[in-house]
Structures are given as structure tokens and as C-alpha cells.
Amino acid sequence: xxxxxxxxxxxxxxxxxxxxxxxxxxxxxxxxxxxxxxxxxxxxxxxxxxxxxxxxxxxxxxxxxxxxxxxxxxxxxxxxxxxxxxxxxxxxxxxxxxxxxxxxxxxxxxxxxxxxxxxxxxxxxxxxxxxxxxxxxxxxxxxxxxxxxxxxxxxxxxxxxxxxxxxxxxxxxxxxxxxxxxxxxxxxxxxxxxxxxxxxxxxxxxxxxxxxxxxxxxxxxxxxxxxxxxxxxxxxxxxxxxxxxxxxxxxxxxxxxxxxxxxxxxxxxxxxxxxxxxxxxxxxxxxxxxxxxxxxxxxxxxxxxxxxxxxxxxxxxxxxxxxxxxxxxxxxxxxxxxxxxxxxxxxxxxxxxxxxxxxxxxxxxxxxxxxxxxxxxxxxxxxxxxxxxxxxxxxxxxxxxxxxxxxxxxxxxxxxxxxxxxxxxxxxxxxxxxxxxxxxxxxxxxxxxxxxxxxxxxxxxxxxxxxxxxxxxxxxxxxxxxxxxxxxxxxxxxxxxxxxxxxxxxxxxxxxxxxxxxxxxxxxxxxxxxxxxxxxxxxxxxx
Amino acid sequence: xxxxxxxxxxxxxxxxxxxxxxxxxxxxxxxxxxxxxxxxxxxxxxxxxxxxxxxxxxxxxxxxxxxxxxxxxxxxxxxxxxxxxxxxxxxxxxxxxxxxxxxxxxxxxxxxxxxxxxxxxxxxxxxxxxxxxxxxxxxxxxxxxxxxxxxxxxxxxxxxxxxxxxxxxxxxxxxxxxxxxxxxxxxxxxxxxxxxxxxxxxxxxxxxxxxxxxxxxxxxxxxxxxxxxxxxxxxxxxxxxxxxxxxxxxxxxxxxxxxxxxxxxxxxxxxxxxxxxxxxxxxxxxxxxxxxxxxxxxxxxxxxxxxxxxxxxxxxxxxxxxxxxxxxxxxxxxxxxxxxxxxxxxxxxxxxxxxxxxxxxxxxxxxxxxxxxxxxxxxxxxxxxxxxxxxxxxxxxxxxxxxxxxxxxxxxxxxxxxxxxxxxxxxxxxxxxxxxxxxxxxxxxx
Numbered sequence: 001x002x003x004x005x006x007x008x009x010x011x012x013x014x015x016x017x018x019x020x021x022x023x024x025x026x027x028x029x030x031x032x033x034x035x036x037x038x039x040x041x042x043x044x045x046x047x048x049x050x051x052x053x054x055x056x057x058x059x060x061x062x063x064x065x066x067x068x069x070x071x072x073x074x075x076x077x078x079x080x081x082x083x084x085x086x087x088x089x090x091x092x093x094x095x096x097x098x099x100x101x102x103x104x105x106x107x108x109x110x111x112x113x114x115x116x117x118x119x120x121x122x123x124x125x126x127x128x129x130x131x132x133x134x135x136x137x138x139x140x141x142x143x144x145x146x147x148x149x150x151x152x153x154x155x156x157x158x159x160x161x162x163x164x165x166x167x168x169x170x171x172x173x174x175x176x177x178x179x180x181x182x183x184x185x186x187x188x189x190x191x192x193x194x195x196x197x198x199x200x201x202x203x204x205x206x207x208x209x210x211x212x213x214x215x216x217x218x219x220x221x222x223x224x225x226x227x228x229x230x231x232x233x234x235x236x237x238x239x240x241x242x243x244x245x246x247x248x249x250x251x252x253x254x255x256x257x258x259x260x261x262x263x264x265x266x267x268x269x270x271x272x273x274x275x276x277x278x279x280x281x282x283x284x285x286x287x288x289x290x291x292x293x294x295x296x297x298x299x300x301x302x303x304x305x306x307x308x309x310x311x312x313x314x315x316x317x318x319x320x321x322x323x324x325x326x327x328x329x330x331x332x333x334x335x336x337x338x339x340x341x342x343x344x345x346x347x348x349x350x351x352x353x354x355x356x357x358x359x360x361x362x363x364x365x366x367x368x369x370x371x372x373x374x375x376x377x378x379x380x381x382x383x384x385x386x387x388x389x390x391x392x393x394x395x396x397x398x399x400x401x402x403x404x405x406x407x408x409x410x411x412x413x414x415x416x417x418x419x420x421x422x423x424x425x426x427x428x429x430x431x432x433x434x435x436x437x438x439x440x441x442x443x444x445x446x447x448x449x450x451x452x453x454x455x456x457x458x459x460x461x462x463x464x465x466x467x468x469x470x471x472x473x474x475x476x477x478x479x480x481x482x483x484x485x486x487x488x489x490x491x492x493x494x495x496x497x498x499x500x501x502x503x504x505x506x507x508x509x510x511x512x513x514x515x516x517x518x519x520x521x522x523x524x525x526x527x528x529x530x531x532x533x534x535x536x537x538x539x540x541x542x543x
Numbered sequence: 544x545x546x547x548x549x550x551x552x553x554x555x556x557x558x559x560x561x562x563x564x565x566x567x568x569x570x571x572x573x574x575x576x577x578x579x580x581x582x583x584x585x586x587x588x589x590x591x592x593x594x595x596x597x598x599x600x601x602x603x604x605x606x607x608x609x610x611x612x613x614x615x616x617x618x619x620x621x622x623x624x625x626x627x628x629x630x631x632x633x634x635x636x637x638x639x640x641x642x643x644x645x646x647x648x649x650x651x652x653x654x655x656x657x658x659x660x661x662x663x664x665x666x667x668x669x670x671x672x673x674x675x676x677x678x679x680x681x682x683x684x685x686x687x688x689x690x691x692x693x694x695x696x697x698x699x700x701x702x703x704x705x706x707x708x709x710x711x712x713x714x715x716x717x718x719x720x721x722x723x724x725x726x727x728x729x730x731x732x733x734x735x736x737x738x739x740x741x742x743x744x745x746x747x748x749x750x751x752x753x754x755x756x757x758x759x760x761x762x763x764x765x766x767x768x769x770x771x772x773x774x775x776x777x778x779x780x781x782x783x784x785x786x787x788x789x790x791x792x793x794x795x796x797x798x799x800x801x802x803x804x805x806x807x808x809x810x811x812x813x814x815x816x817x818x819x820x821x822x823x824x825x826x827x828x829x830x831x832x833x834x835x836x837x838x839x840x841x842x843x844x845x846x847x848x849x850x851x852x853x854x855x856x857x858x859x860x861x862x863x864x865x866x867x868x869x870x871x872x873x874x875x876x877x878x879x880x881x882x883x884x885x886x887x888x889x890x891x892x893x894x895x896x897x898x899x900x901x902x903x904x905x906x907x908x909x910x911x912x913x914x915x916x917x918x919x920x921x922x923x924x925x926x927x928x929x930x931x932x933x934x935x936x937x938x939x940x941x942x943x944x945x946x947x948x949x950x951x952x953x954x955x956x957x958x959x960x961x962x963x964x965x966x967x968x969x970x971x972x973x974x975x976x977x978x979x980x981x982x983x984x985x986x987x988x989x
Contacts (some may be wrong), residue, residue, distance in 0.1 A: 159741070161874035165708040166594040246874075248957035360605060459953055460928025462869050462878065464840045465555070466587035472602045480603055501955050503595075506869040507876050507925035510953050518988050 008148025015141030022202045026065035026125035029315045030057050034121045042117075046104035053118070067122065068198040070116040077105045085338035096230035120218065121522065127205045145233055150239045160246035162503050164472070173352050179426035187423035194414040197221040215265075215274035226266050229345065233261050236348035240437060243351075243453075249498045249511075253337060257344035265341045278304050280311050283339050286319045287378040290413060294405060295389050323440075324447045330513055331454025332444035335495020342359040342433055346474065347497060350430020354499065357429030357476035364476065366494065367436050374412055375442040380434045381408045412437065431474040435493055445492030453513040455520075456489035456500065458482060463507045469500035469509060483508050490520050547571040547853060549631065549641035551621050555840055556821030557647030559791050559847025560584045560854070561614050567855035572613070573639070575631070577620035579671050581606060586840055588674045589701045593708045598671075624796045626814045643854060646793075646804055646812070646819040647847070650786035650838055652698075659755030664763035665780045668702050675706070680779045684711045689777040691715075691766050693752045694784030695722050697870050700735075702781045703744055714775055715927050716768070718784075720749040728885055728906045730895045731920060735872050738903060744875055755780055777955040779843040786838055788823040801825045803836050810850045818854075820846035820861075830863060832882070839868060865935040866918070867928060875902055880931035881918025883908040891917055894941065896968045898923070898961060905965065914973070916941045924961060925953035930987060942977055945969055949982040 016246075037057055039050050052074035062070060082104045089098035106114065127134050157163045172178040192200050204211075206220040207227055211219035221226075237258050244250035260283050269279030278300050286292040292315050302306035326334045336343045357363075380397075381404045387396040394401060421433025434441050448454060456479070463486070469479035475493045479500045482489045489509075501509040548564060550557040553576035561572050568864050587601040609616050620634040624644065631639045652667025654660045666676050681687035690706050692699050695717030706713045719725065722739065724732040739746050753769035765776045788803035799813040801803040803825030810818045819825075821843035826835045833842075845863050852859035869878045883906055887893050892911045897904035904925030909916055919931065930951045934944055944951075948962045961977040970976055 024563075160873050164590075164593075164595040168591075168597050169594040247955060249955040252957050261603060282864065361607075457953075459925070461841055461844075461867065461933065462928055464586040464869075465584040465603045466590065467584060467596055467600045467603065468587070468590065471596050484603060505871040505876065507878055507953060510925070510955060512956070515984050 001155050005149050005152045005156070008145045008150075008152075009139050010145070012145025012149060015138055015143075015145055018134075019138040019142065019203070022134065022206065023200055024064055026123060026202055027061045027063065027117055027207075028057075028122040029059070029124050030067075030118060030122040032058050035118070038118060038121065044106075045067060046078055046082070046106070048081055048104070049075065049106065052077050057118075057122075060135075064119075064199060064202065067119055068115045068201075071118055072111050073113060073196075075111050079101075079105050083474050112196055112198045116201055116221070119198050119201040120204065123201060123220050125207055125221045127202050131206055131209050131237060135209075138206060139231060143231060146235045147238060150235070150242065153239070153242045157243065162505075163243065164468075164503065167352075167355060173355070175356065175427055179353075182426045183423060186425065187419055190414075190419040190423050193221055193225055194418055197414075200224070211270075214270040217273075222450060223270075229341070230262050230266050232398060233258055233344055233348045236351070239350060240351060244255055244502065247498075247502050248503060253498065254347065255402075256338045257340070260339045261341050261344045275309055278311065281341075282311075282314065282318075284341070285323050285335070285440055286315060286439055287375065287382065287443065288340070288342070289315070290378050290381070290408060290439070291405075293382045293385055293389075295385065298389060323444065324451075327444050327447040327454075328452050329454075331452055331494070331496050331511075332441070332448045333454070333494070333498075333511070335444060336495035337497045338436060341494060342417070342421070342438065346425075346430040349422075350425050350474070352424045353427075353430045354474035354497075355429070355471050357431060357435065357474050359470050359473070359476050359478045364478075367476065370436045371438065371442045371445075371493075374416070374437050375439040377408060377412065378439040396458060429474055429476070431476075431495070434495060435475050441493070441495075443485045448494070449490065449492035451516075453516060453519070454496065455512065455514065456482075456494065457489055457510045457512055457514075458486055459508045459510065461486055461505050466505065466507055468503040468505065472499050474499070479509065484523075488519060545569055545571045546642040547573065547640065548643045548645065549639060550645040550647055551573045551631075552576060552647035552649055552821070552823075553579065553582045553616070554585060554647060554821060554843065555582075556649075556843035556847045557645065559844045560645055560647065560820065560851045562612070563848055563851030564854055565612050565614060567851065567857075570614075570855070573615040573617055573641075575617045575619055575633070576619060576638070577618070577634070580616060580618055583671065585669070588668065588671070589705050591674060592677060592705045592766070602854070621792065623819070624793060624798065626797060626817060640648050642816065644817045645850065645854075646817065646823060647797075647843075648789045648792075648823045650822040651789045652782050653694075653785045654782060655784065657752055657755060659757060659763070660782065662755055662757050662780075663761050664778055665755055665782060667782045667786075668698055668705075669786060677702075677779075677781075680707060681706060681711055687711050687778040688701035689714065689775070690779040690781060691752075691775055691777045692781040692783055693766075694782065695719055695748075696783060696785060696949065697723075698786075699781070700739065700872055701747055702783055704742075706779075706781075707742060707744070711779075714777065715739065715746045716750055716752055716766075717746065718751050721746070722746075725886055727920065728883065728893055728895065731904055731906055731922060732885075732898060734897065734901060734904055734922065735875070738873055738875055745751055756904050758912070767792050777792070786822065788825065788836065790823055801835075809853060809858065810846060810861055818850055818920060820850050823885045830861065831866075833863065833866065842949065847941055865932050867932070868876050873920075875923050877920070878920050878926055878928075879918065879920045880926065880928065881908070881916070881935050882920040883920045888917075894969055896961075896965045898964070903961065907941055907944070914941045915939075916944045919944075927951040927953045927987070933989075939970075942975060946977050946980050948985065949979055950987050952982070 032054065035050060035053060053071060056070040056074045057067065082101045085101045086098055167173045200221065203224045204221060207219040207224055210216060211223045211228065237254050240254045241251060264283045267282045269281055273279040291297055301312045323335060337347055337362060384396040384399045384404055385403050388394060390402040416437045417433050421437060426431050463483040465484045466479055466482050469483060473479050474497060475495055477491050479489055496511055498511050501511060550561055553574045557574055561574055564570055564572055581602050582604065583601040584603060587596065590596045591598055591601065622632045622634055624631055629641055631641065633639060650669060652669050652963050664680050666680065667673055668677065681690060689712045691714045692702050693716045703713050703715050721732040722735045736746065751769040753767040755763055756765045758764040763778060763780050765774045766780055767774050790800055790804055793800060797814060799816060802820035803823050804812055805827060806812055806819045806824045807827060808830060810820055810824065812819055822838040824846065829835045842863060846861050849859045849861045865881055867880050871877065889909055890911055891908050894907045906920045908918045916934060945966050948965065952960065966977050966979055
């Protein structure tokens with residue numbers, strides 16, 4: 001069994017290495033016709049851009065970084081030229097001429113997309129010619145190796161039951177060198193995916209056949225991300241199924257997040273896109289879905305006929321009605337650990353790291369400040385956006401609409417949710433984003449804390465303060481602090497993953513949806529002693 | 544000047560006392576411990592060795608808690624108690640005065656005079672130091688090729704489980720002819736025997752340790768068994784044949800000792816202003832049918848709660864309610880409410896149900912004839928404490944308890960339910976025709 005496991009690890013690492021190395025493989029040869037058609041497709045006005053790219057790139061056989069570097073360089077040279085023109089006309093006070101120059105500049109943020117699109121056309125060589133083989137050598141080996149690594153646990157973990165043996169002895173799960181290596185890899189992955197997608201255009205070639213089959217078009221970096229997300233979740237869900245095979249709650253919950261990720265987040269939007277409709281994730285609720293009210297989305301939806309209007313109404317009803325009503329009956333867990341994609345990744349890929357969430361009071365304070373700030377930020381952004389959408393103004397309350405959208409997308413959407421939220425799993429735990437950043441979680445948290453039937457019930461006086469519950473709480477809740485006082489746990493951040501209940505050796509914790517009365521029970525003295533000390537304390541205060 | 548209350552021992556009893564004194568007063572509080580700087584959960588020591596947690600995780604309060612609540616922590620060993628001068632002599636010669644003294648000094652593992660019991664590699668599992676010792680003695684199965692655990696109780700089976708996680712072969716030497724059968728009824732005890740064996744433990748039932756043999760370096764090399772003379776080669780011997788109060792240092796203090804520190808229900812010793820609680824306290828007579836010495840987490844906590852009231856002007860006797868306890872035998876959780884004896888008390892009888900997977904069972908002790916409910920042991924099924932506490936107070940019949948068992952189920956959602964199975968077996972045994980009632984929140988919160 002251990003041999004299979006180790007062999008699996010070798011195969012997995014091989015797949016991962018080929019995947020990583022594939023970035024550097026293959027050549028890019030851009031033909032003049034390809035460039036011309038691209039320029040006209042995009043409606044690029046600057047002839048200088050075409051000229052520069054033609055000089056730098058066309059006809060040459062370049063590697064990934066040489067190619068993307070040359071394209072970006074050409075764009076930069078173009079902008080330098082027009083910046084100089086602008087400065088010149090500015091000095092000469094020829095305002096009309098100065099104004100004309102701007103249309104020839106390429107927005108700096110578009111460099112990577114520009115370079116990506118050209119690279120996608122120009123790719124040649126091994127990967128482009130062997131997409132199926134490359135898929136097997138990357139995804140294939142990765143999945144095979146991971147499953148070979150995971151399946152022996154059926155035997156190695158012993159009988160069904162909680163087996164957290166050696167979690168704090170192993171470098172991968174105890175913030176050792178493996179964990180740091182994983183962190184660096186994940187962070188780099190997100191930095192590349194969000195900000196330098198042109199570097200990994202080779203990855204998209206590998207998935208072109210699947211993308212074509214699903215939506216009729218070639219794969220973008222977002223298709224790669226979505227596909228990878230599903231593959232990782234499925235593989236790691238197998239691990240969950242084995243680890244928690246004694247616990248039906250975990251099995252049902254894992255199946256649920258898996259279903260919603262694959263069907264709602266991945267397949268349905270792809271199929272909609274193939275039908276020429278806006279690709280929409282029907283479970284992704286605002287404000288987690290922060291760009292739902294952005295002009296481009298509103299425009300696209302209002303222009304998509306009945307379906308677009310339905311999505312618009314659905315999105316609003318989801319946030320305002322469905323989400324809070326469901327939280328009232330079931331707690332925010334129905335969303336955060338049964339449906340949500342971020343939660344889904346956290347509960348599968350992130351499960352080995354759940355013990356790293358910080359349980360200190362300081363972390364709790366930081367959490368409350370951060371998550372509520374993000375909620376306010378997202379609401380202000382949406383308010384400004386909507387005001388500007390309906391009035392046609394550029395700013396509201398002195399806040400520029402484009403600026404705040406860009407800032408939010410960059411800081412929260414990319415850095416917080418992606419780079420930090422997932423990249424930091426191995427060191428700070430698997431719910432960094434959900435706990436500190438997600439504005440939807442903050443909103444659900446209010447409902448859960450103040451108007452819900454959900455609680456984690458503490459079983460009388462049975463707690464022995466061992467600390468397993470707190471240690472394995474991914475949301476950093478000090479569960480034990482409540483359990484050892486005989487108090488139910490009613491916390492806005494609880495996502496109801498159920499692991500505290502699973503790891504408790506004494507059967508003290510149970511997630512349940514009961515009547516609101518008696519949900520919060522601030523007893524200070526536990527069941528067992530016949531004196532009712534609370535009565536005593538209350539009487540003393542009264543007298 | 545506020546009264547100075549000194550508590551010796553920073554376990555659950557001492558710390559609970561300190562916390563509740565602070566809730567009710569501004570008295571000066573000092574906790575002395577030779578074991579660790581901060582309170583930790585003794586019951587969680589096993590999880591540190593197994594790698595589920597680190598030592599830090601076993602501390603129920605963050606380190607700032609003590610200063611914030613003005614509870615002074617003193618790391619020292621108390622050599623003697625001088626009650627005439629109300630003074631403690633600490634290791635290193637330091638002296639500390641007190642106005643009131645609380646002895647919450649816990650237990651130490653039993654040693655019954657076995658030859659070789661103090662050899663290198665022989666140890667109990669009670670303190671943080673014991674844990675550190677085990678880490679040194681049995682870090683892996685190269686250093687420790689086999690371990691022998693002596694004594695079939697709760698700590699024994701925990702130690703076995705711990706050693707198994709390091710792939711160390713274990714021989715489990717149990718004096719009784721079935722695991723913990725002084726406490727557990729036969730059906731349950733035998734189920735646990737089978738569970739232990741299924742984990743590839745060399746379980747030896749009905750055997751006693753004769754002696755522990757040393758190698759040339761004074762390290763354990765083997766044990767011999769009394770009944771057979773068999774020699775079992777091993778590198779570590781775990782002594783887990785129960786614990787007894789840690790009271791040696793009080794021998795000449797004038798405080799009345801039995802096996803533990805003698806106290807009355809007010810938890811007072813024979814000396815004014817000195818109290819004893821937790822594992823080390825021995826009641827002159829057991830309260831409500833309990834043992835005079837109760838070395839259980841929960842009772843330590845309850846004594847602490849009661850004593851804190853007394854010390855802050857609300858004289859309160861230790862008056863524990865219905866008995867409850869819990870444990871985990873490897874993969875099988877165990878809870879108990881009320882009294883279930885290994886053999887039914889006179890006039891009582893047992894109803895036993897076991898699931899065919901051999902991992903779940905219950906035993907109910909009840910009065911013969913009236914079938915009044917006396918207590919329940921449940922294995923592999925979680926039950927709601929508050930409900931059983933109430934049913935015991937209300938003196939319900941077993942018929943009533945089993946009909947309403949769904950109310951008491953505390954397993955996670957989606958788990959299989961066994962109320963009907965249990966009732967079918969009960970109906971067959973007692974000629975009743977009861978059906979399980981649907982779960983009712985109204986009754987649960989009644």
C-alpha cells in the first residue's frame with residue numbers, strides 16, 4: 001500500500017512538473033496575416049502598434065517569454081511614442097491634437113490580454129500538435145498519481161473514524177517546508193493567472209479540445225482555471241470520502257459542493273456560452289459575485305432577451321430572498337459549505353490545512369474589521385456603479401465609478417479572494433477568504449447570528465476541553481471556549497462544515513436547526529452540579 | 544487588603560475554582576503548579592503524541608487570560624504545607640503565605656511494587672512530563688520495537704491507541720478476564736475486547752505483570768507474566784493500573800489523609816481554611832452512591848465550581864447531580880448517564896442491545912418489575928445529556944425513555960438511526976408493543 005502511495009506521489013509530481021514545464025515549451029510564430037486580422041478585429045487605431053509588433057515578432061520563431069516579452073515591448077514602445085506626442089502637443093498648447101493622441105495608446109492593463117490573444121494565434125510546436133498527449137501527461141498523470149496517493153488511505157488509515165494522526169508531524173500539514181513550497185506555487189499560479197495570463201497560454205492549448213467540445217471555442221485562461229478547479233475538487237473529494245467515510249454528514253456535504261461546482265459553476269455557464277447566451281453561475285450570489293451590477297453585465301443581460309432578464313431577477317431574488325430565508329432555516333452552511341465554489345475548494349483541496357486558522361482573540365477582532373469593511377466596500381462600489389449606470393454620471397459621492405470597480409476587482413477580487421485566499425491555504429488555513437474577506441459571508445453571518453434556527457448544540461457537561469474542535473475549526477472559532485461552558489455555539493462566521501462535531505471524542509457537539517428559543521444559552525455553570533449557581537448569581541445581582 | 548487564596552495545582556479543578564472566585568470576587572488568587580506554566584487539558588495529552596494537536600492547542604485559555612483576570616501563576620513545587628503559620632515552603636526555599644489554601648494536586652499513576660517498576664523506559668501517562676517521556680521512550684518503532692501496557696482501564700487503552708499510531712506493536716496486559724469489566728457489563732466489555740483485537744493489539748486478558756527486566760544499561764528489555772512465566776521482549780512498559788491521589792508531600796502536614804485528602808461535603812479538610820478538590824479529595828463517605836474518590840474531569844470541575852462559591856461567601860456543598868461520564872475506546876465513543884453497573888444491582892436488570900456491525904450497543908439498567916430507568920451506557924451512538932438528566936430526575940420508566948429516544952439522539956445529521964431496532968429488541972424481551980415517537984423540539988426544550 002505504501003509503495004502504491006509513494007509511486008502515486010512520484011507520478012503526481014511528474015504530471016505537475018510537466019504541467020509547469022509546459023509553460024516554457026513550444027514556439028510562437030506569428031504570421032503577418034494573423035496580425036493583420038487581429039488588428040482589424042480589435043479595431044486598433046495605432047498603426048505604430050502593428051508596425052512594432054510586425055518588426056519585433058512576425059516571422060520569428062520565439063519561446064513563450066521571448067514572444068510575450070516582444071509583444072509587450074512593442075506595446076510599450078507604442079505608448080512611449082504617443083506619450084511623447086502628448087507631451088509635445090501639451091507644451092505647444094495644441095489641445096485638439098493632444099486629445100487625438102489618446103486613442104492610439106493601449107491601456108496598460110490590456111497588455112497581457114493583447115499578448116495572450118496573439119500568442120494563442122501564434123502557438124506552434126509540440127503542445128499545439130499533441131494536445132491529447134499533453135493532456136494525459138499533465139492532467140492525466142496528475143489525476144492518476146493523486147488517486148494512487150489517496151486510495152491506499154482506505155487501508156492505511158485503518159478502521160473508519162477520525163484519523164488525524166501525524167497531522168502535526170508532517171511537513172505538508174504542519175507548516176513545514178512542503179507547506180511553504182505549496183504556498184509559493186499557489187501564489188505564483190494566481191499571480192500568473194490573474195495578471196500574466198499570456199505566460200501560460202500553453203496551458204490553454206492543452207484544454208482546447210475539451211473547451212471546443214463544451215462551448216465551441218478555444219480555451220481561455222478562465223476555462224483552464226474552471227476545469228482545473230473541478231478536477232482538483234473531484235480528486236480531493238475522493239480524499240474526503242475516504243477520510244470521513246464513517247460520517248454521512250461529511251459525505252453528503254462533499255457531494256453537494258461537488259455537484260454545484262461541476263454543474264452550476266462549470267457546465268451550465270459553458271453550455272450557455274455555447275448557445276450564445278451570457279455564461280452565468282446561477283448559484284453565485286451578490287456580493288460574492290461582485291460584478292453582477294457592473295455596467296457591462298447589466299448591459300449584456302438586458303440585451304440577452306428573456307433569459308437575461310430572468311438572470312437579472314434571479315440574481316436579485318437570490319441575494320435578497322433565497323439566501324437569507326435559507327440561512328434562517330439552515331444556517332449559512334447551506335451556502336458556504338454546501339453550495340459555494342470558494343467553500344467547495346476550501347473543503348476539498350483545503351481540508352488538510354483546516355487546522356491552521358488562527359484561533360486567537362486578536363484574529364477574531366481582525367476578522368470582524370476586515371470582513372465587514374469588505375462588505376461595506378462592495379456595497380459602496382455597487383451603489384456608485386448603479387447610480388452612474390442610471391444617470392450616466394462618471395462619479396457618485398465623489399467616487400469615480402471606474403476607479404472603484406477597478407480597485408475592488410484588483411484588491412478584493414484578485415488579491416484577496418485568489419492570491420491570498422487560496423494561495424495561503426497551507427500556512428493560514430483553508431478559509432482565509434471566507435473568514436476575513438467574503439462580503440457574502442459577512443451578510444449571511446448577520447442573518448445567522450441574529451435570525452436563524454441554526455446552532456451548534458453543546459451536549460450538557462460532557463466537554464473535556466481537549467481542543468480538537470477548536471484546532472480543526474477552519475473558521476478560527478474557539479469552539480471549545482463555548483463547549484466547556486456548556487454554551488451553544490452561535491457565531492456569525494460558522495460555515496457549518498461539521499468537523500468540530502466529527503473530531504469531538506466525547507460526542508459533545510451537534511449541528512442542528514432547532515427553535516429560536518433557547519438557541520443562545522449563556523449558562524456559566526454546567527450540568528452536573530445540583531446547585532443552580534446562575535440563579536444564585538442573578539439573585540445576588542437583584543438584591 | 545483582599546484575602547489571598549492559594550491553589551496548588553493548575554488542572555481542571557484548581558483552575559475552575561480560580562475562575563469562579565474571580566467571577567464573584569476581587570480576592571487575590573495564586574495558582575501554583577510544578578507541571579506546566581499554564582492550564583492545559585490533561586485528557587488531550589494523547590492527541591499531542593498522535594499528532595492531532597500541539598501542546599499549545601490543549602490550552603483552553605490564551606496566555607493573556609491569566610493576567611487579564613488577575614490570576615497569578617507560579618511555577619514551583621510545594622515541598623510542605625505549614626498550616627500553623629499559613630505558609631507554603633516551595634522548592635528552592637521560597638515561602639508563600641496564604642489565607643485560604645485549596646489543594647487540587649491530582650493523582651499519580653499506581654505502582655504496585657513490581658520488580659523493575661522504576662527502570663528507564665517504565666512510565667505512566669498522567670502528566671505533561673509523562674508525555675515528554677513517552678515521546679523520548681517511544682518516538683518510533685525502531686527505538687521501541689514493542690511496548691507492553693499494563694492495566695486495562697481508560698488510560699491503558701488510550702496509551703495503546705497512541706502507540707499504534709507510531710506503528711509500535713503493543714501487548715496489552717489486562718488483569719481482568721475482559722476489558723474494564725469492573726465497570727462495563729459483559730456485552731459491552733466483550734465488544735471492546737473484539738475492537739481492541741481488531742486493531743492488531745496483542746490483548747492478554749486475565750494476566751498479571753510479574754516483573755520488569757533490565758538490560759545492561761538499566762533499560763527495560765522485557766516483562767514476565769505471572770501466570771505463565773512468559774517473557775515478552777519490549778522497550779517500553781506503560782503502567783496504567785489506575786491512579787491514586789498525589790498526597791505524599793502532605794504526610795506530615797497534619798492534614799488528615801486516607802488514600803486521598805479527607806474532606807467533608809463542603810470540601811473542607813480537618814484544618815481550617817484548607818480545602819481539597821478534584822482527584823486528590825476523598826469524601827468520608829461517597830455522595831449519592833458515588834465513590835469517595837472520583838478521579839474524573841467532570842467531578843473535578845464541579846467541585847471547583849462549588850468550592851468557589853463557598854470561598855466567596857456562599858457556602859455550597861459539593862452536591863453532584865446525576866452521574867455522567869464519557870470516553871472513547873479507539874474508534875468507539877462511549878457515554879453514560881445515570882448508573883449502569885457491570886452486574887445489575889439487586890432488584891435491577893439489564894436490557895442490552897447490540898448492532899450487528901459490532902461497533903454500537905447500549906445497556907440500560909432498570910428496576911425489575913417497574914422498569915424504572917436507572918441508567919444507560921451507549922457505545923457508538925451519541926445521546927443528549929440534558930434530556931437524560933431530566934428523565935432521571937423525573938424518574939421515568941425505561942418504556943418512556945425508549946419511546947422518546949429519538950428526542951435524545953445526538954448523532955450528526957444524516958446518520959442512521961437505531962431507535963426502532965432498539966425498541967424491537969426491547970419489545971421482544973419484555974413483551975411490550977412500544978413504537979418510537981417522532982422527535983419533538985417541544986419535548987427537548989420542555
